[in-house]
Amino acid sequence: MSDVLAAHRAFYDAVETGDVDLMAALWVDDAGTTCVHPGAPPLKGTAPILRSWTVLMAGVGYIQFFLTDVEVSLLPANDPTTAIVVCTENILSDGGSVESFNGGRAVATSILVRDGARWRFWARHASPLIDPEDV
Template identity: 30%
Template sequence: MQSRSKAQAAALLASPEDTEQQFYEALQQADLDRLMEVWADEEEISCVHPGGPRVVGLGAIRAAFETVFLQGAIPAHPERVRRLHTGDTAIHQVLERVQVDGPDGQQSAWVIATNVYLKTAFGWRMVLHHASPGSAHDIQEVIEEPSVLH
């Protein structure tokens, strides 16, 4: 498959949600080129895989995902997304469900991720993906109740 140009990819990344969808589809298909298209072309972009070190820069992030994809696709599905958008920045807190094969067949594992997007001349691009291992308990959220009733 031929890689799309930045201008073509920008048309597909018109919102942070478009970028996030492409990111997860690329993970599910182990499509390294498509996955790298969602990243901003900035020196300080970074990625943290569950239990791993901080990886900084396009080349290092590409190499890290290339290594991950040697094990196959990542069946990660965003289950719950909390979004904060302000100006040219979007922060998505994501509860990811990852299907894994276990002794009793396929089971769900949970990952808590933070995805940060920046609006660029080429559309919305990812500048941070930080994923931490989660548990079934993490599907429950602790939410502060409003202190003022309206």
């Protein structure tokens, strides 16, 4: 399970550091991959997914993820080839100036598949968490 969590954490490291090469190395190269960014329609295929992450990372000056409630399910249990990781993303990002920071939360579900000795992303879906007091 530690190798699944390492691949999962590497995803967030790629976003935080703007490392496009690392992000590309973490995804299966296949037309069937899927990514759903909060509030956006699903993206299908690795090329559009990587393009979206490249644009997102280029537009963010600072972002940091603090992950909580991380749950991992391995399928099948005896010799897993698929991992499902669900977590809460507690996000801190710049608010456009040095003095201003924004915070937010989302719940994310990632499906990783074993690709040889490595785990790679097959699908990811993130949805914002709304504080009931803000509604």
